[in-house]
Amino acid sequence: MTEFVLVGGWFTGTHVWQATAAELTAAGAGAHPVALTGLDGPRKDGTDLETHVADVLAVLDSIGTDGRDVVLVGHDYGIHPAVAAADRRPGRVARIVHLDAGLPQDGVPALAAVPDQALRAELAGRAADGGVLAPPARDEWRRWGSTDGLSDAALDRLTALAAPQPLGTLLQPLRLTGAAAALPSTAVLCTRNGVGIELVQAQVDFGDPALQALADPRVTFFELPTGHWPMLSCPADLARVLLRAAAGEGHRLTPADTAEPPAHLRPFLLDVPERPRERTGRVDLYPADAGEPRPAVLFVHGGPVPADARPTPRDWPALTGYARYAAGEGVVAAVLDHRLHDVSDYPRAAEDVAAAVDTLRADPRVDADRIALWFFSGGGLLAADWLQAPPPWLRCLAATYPILAPLANWGLPEGRFRPVEAVARAGALPVVLTRVGRESPEIAATVEEFRTAAGRHGADVELIDVPDARHAFETLTRDEASREAVRHAMRSVLARLRH
Template sequence: MTAFLLVPGTFTGGWIWDHVARLLGEAGDTAVPVTLTGLGEGDASGGSGTSLAAHIDDLVRIVDAMPGEETEVVLVGHDYGILPVLGAAALRPERVARIVNVDAGLPQDGEPALVIELDPAVRERAVAAVTGPPEGPDSHLVAPPSAEEWRGRPGADDLSDEAVRLLARRAVPHPAATLVQPLPATGAAASVPYTGLLATRNGSTLELVHSLAAMGEPRVRALTRPGVTLFELPTGHWPMLSAPAELADVLRRAVAGEGQRVEAPEGGSPQHLGPFLLDVPERERERHGRVDLYLPDAEGPRPAIVFVHGGPVAADARPTPRDWPSFVGYGRYAAGLGVVGAVLDHRMHGVGDLATAAGDLAETVGQVRADPRVDADRVALWFFSAGSLLSAEWLVAPPAWLRCVAANYPMLAPLRS
């Protein structure tokens, strides 16, 4: 017998899984929708003092209460719920048959839930609740979104009006501490078979995962280990509301070991460190802060191209993108054509870093345009992969000096970790 423990994300309780639980039960499985401490409707405590450890303990108690070896326990985590799932699996790896991650990003040991939270309003409210002075009995809570805010949240575009009304009516304040406390760093959950469900309408795809794995992206590398499978769902971030039948079917298939595998790069050499496709002469570069300049053999101010790499790229990744053969090659090639090549190292280290990376780009553009060897009225921006997410403001209100915006294999949908 399979027992699915269905763990919800921020602001929600077990009720969000009701339809999926009913479908799993009709198929002969046991489904247990979980409401974590402090997130029950009418909870008198309001989640006061609730921690991530308390939510992990919630799941451990349920796992321990399951019948013996004849029951195959599957922990299913959505959104924030993946953190208590991983924490519980680390404490009871011998009892958990599989972890299923429902579009919840890839939090690592030692990281808090905020690394996978795409909604900036939620991130800001959580940090303010934890770091700010107490302003009343509910100051430790993150207020749930309004109906209008639910509709505008990342990944909500396929929710029906009825689903949005349900979320707005039943959502409760979330204990802020659970969102900022780190996942215990034990590594024990890595031994448990794992399935990831990618919501393609929310920007997560198998193609993206395979691409990041080929680049050797550390966070994605864990998906190449044995026992890991992936599925795509053509939904947004709440498939239990927008596609419950499809989600229930995938959960059953995951338990059967189905799904696609992600292979590690052949020969152990990441794709992004391979040679540049063109044979370009070597050329010296100048390093100025976050940008490398490749200068042409020409007199007078010259046009410039600012090359914007993709990501996320881990903060400790070495070499950094401006030292990758591809971007060194692009910089040299641009200079060989009589244009200043500017290669930027921006700080998109995680899905919550888009604003930081956009600031790095704006600062670099100003720095490049101020260089006397650059024609400040003739500048182009060339984006790659997820770096294309930084192109929005330049496309919405292009300045007069911006002569071209280019994008290679662009990613133009919100990105998850």
């Protein structure tokens, strides 16, 4: 028999677990939702993270020790007191389940997991006031995660029963000894909230040391095709996943140091000749073989990419392949290493793109009045600034398997980095959009939203479909359809530059 200790997240009490707990008990397991001080019952002055750790420990200690496994489940904020409690009672916990939750780190407060960046900054400034964070209004829950799958009744109930979050629970640093790190764990990813197993594997492949532990065989993964509150949107499915997690089931990631290179470091799908390149700051320049100034293309990588990932994007085969291809066609190509290491870095990355454009246009070998910008993957959000107010020298904007609206859990500020909105002001700027058929549903939805908005506003968008291709297909496949898609996109961009 497994006993599940269920720790809720922001603003929520034990009520959110009722349906899931009923499913677990019907399956013969035990279910123990934790009443967190201030979120269940009356508010108590001085409530902080340690208060909630004590709440979880009290439930852990109340469960008998007659051989029953205890699985600790933490949902978003709830993973912080859950992991801290497991760290202090490692012998009582068989597994920790991160339910659409991050990886808490010693010394880091739960504030770091607040998705809304502007709100994080505001709360950090209130560290001494001992107050509370008001719960969201009905139409504000999306600031905290995707509400996909929630019925109107469930959203109404979530709003009606929400409680203010004591600020001390967000601002007090987490304290861990490392004992919890040795416990088996499971991540349940709610894909409508923006993260799936494929994305996590890609992050592990980048070589980020902080994520290598995710490839440990004791760590398993599940996906649920729903938003951030699966205990309300699909409680029966969640219960089945929790039972399977308790049994040690689930997907396991592949370690980054395998014999085969990770996907982003495999060869480019086209055989293009080597070209000379010049490195200046964050920009690699591939000059064209021409005496007079030539048009130029700046290739902007996606992300976020871990700060210590090596090699950096401007040395990735796909980007160097595109740049050599363009230079071989008689234009100046440039590849930028911008500083998009976290979703909070989009403003800084946008500055890097603007600076790279200035560098490119100032080069005497470049025709400053004929520039194209080409964005990939998560770099697609950086296209918004250029769509919003296209300068006359920008002759074309290309986007390949882009993200064109912030994903649900990214917490980007309103009004910027939203190409789906910026395209309304793109005017006559040509856009060459390459779409892959095997895209994740969350990213594909942003592309479709962009296309709809572009059509509504009469934007000039050329769509190139690659039905059987995946995200970052240029180093994953070498079939003729994929090769032709790259050639087609390059021809279209160069045609606009030369016009």
